[in-house]
Ligand SMILES: Nc1ncnc2c1ncn2[C@@H]1O[C@H](COP(=O)(O)OP(=O)(O)OP(=O)(O)O)[C@@H](O)[C@H]1O
């Protein structure tokens with residue numbers, strides 16, 4: 001069982017053929033990942049933000065997701081300015097801060113957020129079964145789709161088991177302190193988590209097999225390459241080509 | 253069709269999770285079309301294990317399994333027949349994995365090659381049959397324990413299997429839901445094996461009960477014979493033990 005908070009909406013994006021959404025998201029994300037100039041990165045971030053707004057998903061949930069990713073990005077901000085070699089640098093007492101490092105960290109931040117936002121808007125708005133189905137309809141090899149889907153599902157299995165274990169230690173009055181008991185408990189939690197998640201994963205897979213699953217995903221979602229789907233890809237592709245052009249001009 | 257058609261035939265089955273503690277020893281079992289069998293046996297005696305062996309989820313260390321007259325040796329053999337046998341897992345959390353109820357219930361029919369329209373139709377009919385019509389858009393992980401159990405049953409029934417293997421279908425259910433399941437079982441024209449600790453339930457839904465002792469399946473005298481014995485003394489008066 002998977003929590004898919006963005007999947008059950010009824011916005012225009014939810015109603016666009018999932019295959020088109022996947023293709024558009026992939027093309028756009030790759031292009032953004034290759035962008036390097038601030039104007040194009042800012043434009044991309046703005047476009048992604050608009051896409052999220054259009055998809056009508058809960059902005060609160062979106063920012064929660066963003067927060068998780070940005071915690072990792074903070075690491076770049078801590079490390080890059082101190083370690084990245086560049087011409088311009090400032091000395092603050094014993095430490096040297098490189099301007100190139102700061103610029104790089106900022107670019108990584110813009111890129112990651114722009115890509116993440118578009119993935120939320122285009123991809124997270126479909127259920128995982130639909131995603132699997134559209135990937136195979138896009139002629140991605142079946143084995144690869146299966147691997148992707150299973151990995152995705154097990155992440156949620158692990159999260160679910162983790163919450164269960166947390167609840168069970170909380171109701172028995174566990175309060176983390178800096179004691180041996182605390183460390184031992186955390187070690188048990190992690191160990192238990194791995195074992196339980198893998199066992200549950202086995203059992204869910206068994207249940208799928210019992211219901212005739214043979215490695216192929218089907219979906220209840222209608223796949224309909226209608227006019228609005230074509231307009232949608234045209235807009236995304238058009239914008240992406242614009243980004244690439246801008247990038248080339250700024251570099252040229 | 254031949255009433256005495258053998259559906260499941262297990263011969264000399266040995267099974268152990270770890271070598272020094274065998275769970276099933278030289279077990280024989282034969283299940284015919286139209287049979288309604290109850291299994292009542294202590295916790296940890298190997299009931300769930302037995303079901304999983306029948307479905308090919310576990311492999312016996314020796315012995316043979318024949319289903320619908322075909323020897324079951326490899327995974328493809330089992331994959332071939334699984335949709336004809338519906339296994340309800342003891343833990344409903346293992347059974348449900350799609351986000352919405354309707355998607356989960358139509359997972360089986362879609363795998364069996366039904367079109368999207370047919371799958372939705374069958375799923376709606378099944379949900380309706382179990383009194384779950386309002387559930388189709390509910391999120392599976394937000395259901396209560398008992399609701400999950402009922403929806404799990406729907407996911408099994410939607411494959412329209414010829415045989416049901418129900419692993420403790422009543423646990424965690426209230427009286428009303430219990431009678432829903434009892435009624436559903438009586439109404440359907442399927443063969444089934446039910447694992448349960450509920451004597452009353454087995455009494456009304458099965459014609460024969462077996463138990464596991466020493467790793468073998470033997471006739472059980474707690475449910476049917478016992479009740480029959482008492483019937484001589486108390487006549488038609490319903491009574492409890
Ligand atoms: N995955 C496993 N690995 C090792 N041992 C197991 C595993 N699953 C079950 N067992 C053991 O095998 C025995 C039989 O388990 P099984 O689940 O078949 O019992 P059961 O009759 O269904 O019990 P219950 O009434 O509690 O559901 C138990 O002693 C159990 O500890």
Ligand SMILES: [Mg+2]
Nearest residue numbers: 299300342419
């Ligand atoms: Mg059991």
